[in-house]
Amino acid sequence: MTRQTANIDQQQPESPDRRRLLGVGIGALAAMPVAALAQSGGSVSDAAQSEGSHVADAPTSSHTQDRVEFRGRHQAGVTTPRPTAGMLASFYVLAETVDDLERLFHILTDRIAFLTMGGRQPDLDPKLPPAGSGILGPVVQPDALTITVSLGASLFTGDLGLEALRPRHLTQMEAHPNDALDPALCHGDLSIQFCSNTPDTNIHALRDIVKNTADLLVLFWKQEGTVPPIPAVPGQPSESARNFLGFRDGSANPDSNDEALMDRIVWVRPDQGEPDWAVGGSYQAVRIIRNFVERWDRTPLGEQEAIMGRLKASGAPMDGGTTEHDVPDYSRDPKGEKTPLDAHIRLANPRTAESEANLILRRPFNYSNGVTKSGQLEMGLLFICYQADLEAGFLTVQRRLDGEPLEEYIKPIGGGFFFTLPGVRDEKDWIGRSLIEAHRKA
Amino acid sequence: MFQLSRRSLLAALATAPLLPGIARAQAKPSPLQLVRPVAQYKIYVTQNVRKLVADTRVFVAAVKGGKIAEAQRLYAPTRTSYEKIEPVAELFSDLDAAIDSRADDHERRERDPAFGGFHRIEYALWVEKSTRNVGRVADKLMSDVLALQTRLTRLTFPPEKVVGGAAVLMEEVAATKISGEENRYSRTDLYDFQANFEGAYKIVTLLRPLVERQNRAFATKTEANFKAVFDTLAKYRTAGGGFVSYVQLSERDRRLLAGKVNILAEDLSKLRGMLGLN
Numbered sequence: 001m002t003r004q005t006a007n008i009d010q011q012q013p014e015s016p017d018r019r020r021l022l023g024v025g026i027g028a029l030a031a032m033p034v035a036a037l038a039q040s041g042g043s044v045s046d047a048a049q050s051e052g053s054h055v056a057d058a059p060t061s062s063h064t065q066d067r068v069e070f071r072g073r074h075q076a077g078v079t080t081p082r083p084t085a086g087m088l089a090s091f092y093v094l095a096e097t098v099d100d101l102e103r104l105f106h107i108l109t110d111r112i113a114f115l116t117m118g119g120r121q122p123d124l125d126p127k128l129p130p131a132g133s134g135i136l137g138p139v140v141q142p143d144a145l146t147i148t149v150s151l152g153a154s155l156f157t158g159d160l161g162l163e164a165l166r167p168r169h170l171t172q173m174e175a176h177p178n179d180a181l182d183p184a185l186c187h188g189d190l191s192i193q194f195c196s197n198t199p200d201t202n203i204h205a206l207r208d209i210v211k212n213t214a215d216l217l218v219l220f221w222k223q224e225g226t227v228p229p230i231p232a233v234p235g236q237p238s239e240s241a242r243n244f245l246g247f248r249d250g251s252a253n254p255d256s257n258d259e260a261l262m263d264r265i266v267w268v269r270p271d272q273g274e275p276d277w278a279v280g281g282s283y284q285a286v287r288i289i290r291n292f293v294e295r296w297d298r299t300p301l302g303e304q305e306a307i308m309g310r311l312k313a314s315g316a317p318m319d320g321g322t323t324e325h326d327v328p329d330y331s332r333d334p335k336g337e338k339t340p341l342d343a344h345i346r347l348a349n350p351r352t353a354e355s356e357a358n359l360i361l362r363r364p365f366n367y368s369n370g371v372t373k374s375g376q377l378e379m380g381l382l383f384i385c386y387q388a389d390l391e392a393g394f395l396t397v398q399r400r401l402d403g404e405p406l407e408e409y410i411k412p413i414g415g416g417f418f419f420t421l422p423g424v425r426d427e428k429d430w431i432g433r434s435l436i437e438a439h440r441k442a
Numbered sequence: 443m444f445q446l447s448r449r450s451l452l453a454a455l456a457t458a459p460l461l462p463g464i465a466r467a468q469a470k471p472s473p474l475q476l477v478r479p480v481a482q483y484k485i486y487v488t489q490n491v492r493k494l495v496a497d498t499r500v501f502v503a504a505v506k507g508g509k510i511a512e513a514q515r516l517y518a519p520t521r522t523s524y525e526k527i528e529p530v531a532e533l534f535s536d537l538d539a540a541i542d543s544r545a546d547d548h549e550r551r552e553r554d555p556a557f558g559g560f561h562r563i564e565y566a567l568w569v570e571k572s573t574r575n576v577g578r579v580a581d582k583l584m585s586d587v588l589a590l591q592t593r594l595t596r597l598t599f600p601p602e603k604v605v606g607g608a609a610v611l612m613e614e615v616a617a618t619k620i621s622g623e624e625n626r627y628s629r630t631d632l633y634d635f636q637a638n639f640e641g642a643y644k645i646v647t648l649l650r651p652l653v654e655r656q657n658r659a660f661a662t663k664t665e666a667n668f669k670a671v672f673d674t675l676a677k678y679r680t681a682g683g684g685f686v687s688y689v690q691l692s693e694r695d696r697r698l699l700a701g702k703v704n705i706l707a708e709d710l711s712k713l714r715g716m717l718g719l720n
Contacts, residue, residue, distance in 0.1 A: 094701040127715030215667075215705035218697050 063197050066144035070116045073280050074267060074423040075431075077146030077195050078386050079256040079361065084229055086195045086365035087202040088286055088382060089222040090188030090416060093155055094215065098439055101160060104216040105432035108149055109424060111212055112431070115205045118142035133207045135200060145196040145205055149431050150284045150418030155189040165438055167268070167278050167419045169390040173285075176398055178407040185288055185414025188220045193284070193384065195363075199224060221414065223288050225365025225382035240315065240324055244291050244366045244379050245409070247308050248315035251324035252349055253362050265359045265393075266386050277434035280422035282386045285360075285394035288367070288414035291380040296409045307405045309343025318343075327351070340405075347400045360385040360393040380410065390417060470718030471652045476601045479648040483604050486644055487527045491591045494523035498587045505563055505573050505580040514567050518630035518684065521560055524587075525637035526644070527594075528614065529607025534593055540586045544624065558582055561625075568627035602719040608645040609710035611638045616703045620696065622688040632685035635699070636675050642710070643668050649717065656716050664709055671702045 070076045095101040118140045121132045132140070156166035175181050192209065194202035202224065210219060227241040240250035254265050268274050268281050296304070305312055315324030319338040328339055330351055339346050349355060363386065368379040387393030421432050497520040504513040524531060524542065532538045539547070541559045548554035552565055558579045566576040573580075615638050618624065625631045646653070646664055654661045674695050678686045691699075714720070 092697045092701075094698060125715055127718065127720060129711050129715075211708065214708040215701055218700045218704065 061143075061197065064141035064143050065118070066197065067117060067142045068144055068146050070112055070146065070424065071426060071429070072423045073425065074282070075146075075148045075420060076116070076423075077148035077193055078282055078363070078420060079262050079266060080146055080195075081256075082227065082363050082365075083144045083195050083197050085197065085199040085202055085224070085226050086193065086363075086382065086384070087199070087206065087222060087224040088384060089192050089194070089206055090152075090220045091190045091192070091217040092220050093158075093189035093217060095160065098160055098162075098436060100216060101432070102436045104213060105436065106430050107212055107216070108147075108209070108432075109430040111205075111209050112147045112149075112424075115140065115208060116142055116145045116147060132211070133204060135207070136204050140204070141201070143197045143201040145194065145201050147205060147209075148193040148195075148284075148420060150191045150193070150420040151432075151435075152188050152190060152416060152418050154187065158189070162435070162439060164442065165275050165277060165435060167281070167283070168272075168274055169283060169395075170417060170419045173415060173417045176412065177402050178410070179412040181415075182413050185221050185223070187416040188418075190217065191284065191286065191416065191418040199226065223367055223382050223414070225367040227365055237323070237325060243364065243381055244293055244368075245296055245304070245308070246312055247304075247310060248324050249364055249381075250362055251310070251315050252345065254359050256361060262361070264388070266361050266388055268388050272388065275438065277438040278419065278422070279434075282388060282420040283390040283393065284418040284420045285383075285385050285387070285390065286415040286418065287381075287383040287412050289381045289383055290378065290411045290413050292409050292411070293377055293379060299409070306340050307344060307409075309339045309345040317345075342404055344401070344404055344406045347404055348397055350400075357392050358396045360387045360397060383415070386420065470716075471655070473601070475652060476605070476717065476719075479652070480599050480601050480604050482648050483645060484599050486648075487530055487594060487599075490523040490527045491531075491594050494520070495587055495591050497523060498584055502580045502584045505567075506577055508573050510567055510571065510573060513563070513573070514628070517560070517564060517567060517628055518625070518633040521630075522633055522637040524560075525634045526641035528638065528641060529610040529645075530594065530597070530599065530603065531590060532610070533597070533603065534590065537586050537590050537593070541583065541590070544626075546623075559586070561627075564625060564627045602714055604645060605649060605717055605719055606714050608642040608713060609707060611642040612703055612707035612710055614638065616700070616707050620700050620703060622691075625688070629687040629689055630685070631688040632675060632678050632691065636672075636685065639668065639671050639675070642706070643672075646710070646713075649713070652717055653713070660709065660712075660716070664706065667702050667706050667709070671699060671706075674698055674702075 068076050068080050093101070093104065095104055120139050121130070121134070124131055136143075151170075153166065153170045153172050156162045156170065172187055173181075192206075194205050196202050196205075206222070210217070230239055230241070240248040240253070243249040254261050256262060263269065266282050268278050268283075270276070270279050299307075301312060305318065309328075310317060310324070314322060316322050316326055317328035317339065319328050319333055320326065321328075328346075328351070330339065330346060333339055335341075336343075336346075341347075349359070363384045365382040365384070366379070367382045368377070370378050372378050385394055422434055424431050424433075497516070501513060501516040501520045504516055528538075528542075531541075539559075542561070543557065543559055544561050545551040545554070545557055545565070548557045551557070552562075552569075560583065562579050563573075563576050563583065566573055566579075615635065619631065619634060619638070622629070622631045624634055646668070650661055653664075675685070677695070678691065680686055
């Protein structure tokens with residue numbers, strides 16, 4: 001798959017309306033460095049730009065035309081850079097036959113193509129409801145949107161007759177000892193992850209899909225999140241975003257630009273004993289993890305750092321180094337005198353030869369939902385991770401974390417396991433094709 | 443991109459001929475053609491409101507007589523005539539609020555003095571298990587229902603409200619009924635579902651000759667979706683013609699109903715435009 005923001009020239013549609021639009025300056029974006037486009041989220045105009053503007057003027061962004069190619073061997077939104085805003089929506093699938101399911105997959109493919117590439121909504125008879133919500137205006141801006149479709153275990157175990165094709169490790173998420181799972185926030189037949197520069201772009205895409213799949217999908221639960229942008233400093237290595245505990249989250253994430261590494265850690269390979277149709281897909285583990293932030297903020301800094309296993313300000317490991325990119329050497333600290341043995345990052349990734357098999361690719365967002373009945377903030381982490389093997393990946397890592405000191409400050413309340421479908425390879429392909437074809441052949 | 447969107451358009455035409463069918467549609471029906479279905483709908487409403495008045499009279503008498511078991515038995519069947527004609531009954535928002543508001547429409551919920559109507563009595567019958575506090579509420583319900591009858595008799599039915607009413611009923615079910623929050627004390631929600639769907643189906647049936655001329659596939663698909671809904675609800679009928687408790691609705695059937703409500707709401711939202719109404 002093309003992991004870069006697509007060049008606009010290649011995307012130029014042949015519709016006269018679109019061409020005219022591109023002609024008035026958006027085409028200039030094509031000349032911008034790809035990395036700059038792909039890495040940054042929506043930018044907020046600074047004070048200097050705001051001269052002469054008015055209170056309710058829309059904030060401006062130079063990234064509304066960012067496009068992330070959705071076609072390729074793998075779906076976008078997994079190893080492509082995480083933008084500012086994310087949303088995970090879980091659905092019930094109402095398809096009663098595999099033909100219905102195929103129809104759903106075709107609709108989703110068409111909507112994903114339109115929403116991620118952008119374009120003008122069709123004009124309908126004004127006596128009819130409009131084609132879309134219009135919340136992004138009549139011309140939909142791609143805004144770096146990715147839409148990633150995954151299937152839950154219940155879709156395979158249901159009446160569609162797909163049980164024989166269920167990915168080997170795809171089961172319904174079970175509670176870990178510290179979990180207090182809310183059934184209204186768990187599982188689902190199908191998940192859609194939306195990622196883009198702004199929450200509104202994700203909401204627009206969700207509403208479009210809900211409208212176009214009314215007889216096939218019923219929304220079950222959703223969780224939105226964001227990650228805070230940081231100032232772009234040329235020449236500085238990139239930094240991991242901070243979570244709502246104030247710590248950097250993602251420092252030890254495997255390099256998503258290393259395709260060979262991603263093939264090993266993230267994408268299902270032919271030699272894993274998985275059904276053939278699943279090759280090129282991935283396991284998606286979602287956890288909605290509430291953080292008790294008031295209590296955390298009343299915890300001494302040294303204790304916070306001992307619980308996490310990193311310095312809060314820099315993200316550096318506790319056995320030396322100055323940045324989050326320095327790697328701890330636990331072999332020289334076998335008793336945990338520098339980094340406690342039960343520190344979060346040490347349990348999650350002990351950095352032994354064996355634990356190499358348990359690496360996962362994290363793609364989390366911070367969420368904030370309001371106020372609890374006790375008057376505390378309801379916020380935390382929308383944890384999303386991807387791996388080629390759910391058992392070796394998330395499940396093994398989480399079992400190591402069970403009982404960690406951090407549990408006093410966190411409470412997983414929802415989520416689920418899903419299988420991210422292989423990519424849409426070309427214009428003739430559609431999402432879920434390999435699964436449907438495998439079923440028809442069987 | 444262009445090829446793709448053309449392909450999507452063709453696919454959409456093949457699978458769901460409702461969406462872009464405007465260019466191919468027949469000439470819109472003239473306002474005169476709507477006179478007959480609208481008049482027939484007014485008859486339907488008149489019959490239902492007459493039944494509502496009669497049933498409410500018996501229900502109110504039971505409530506005021508402190509006959510809790512009898513009032514409980516009458517509660518859901520009495521409401522159905524109201525639920526069938528909700529799109530026009532709602533045109534009088536003061537009466538709708540007085541007759542059919544729920545506790546969460548009021549800031550102080552069940553304790554709010556403004557909370558009245560059917561659901562306040564429902565609360566008395568199933569939660570308070572006493573009619574001591576609702577004698578005046580019952581009197582007010584009777585007078586509100588009579589006022590509704592008077593106003594509906596005088597009302598010239600606006601065609602767009604009648605045609606749009608089918609979608610309105612589906613939107614109501616989709617937004618605040620499918621969850622079982624309407625009759626939260628009595629759990630008689632399935633009576634309301636049946637009545638709402640019947641009310642919407644009546645409108646669709648009266649308009650079917652006009653709709654079929656515009657878009658036969660639409661008429662066929664809508665018919666099939668209503669049938670799926672009625673078949674699903676029929677599984678929950680009791681011997682006496684009523685319905686079992688909402689809590690017995692299986693999760694699977696709840697989802698199926700939710701999906702059918704959504705697609706009916708989507709499709710019926712095009713009914714006004716299809717018939718050339720604003």
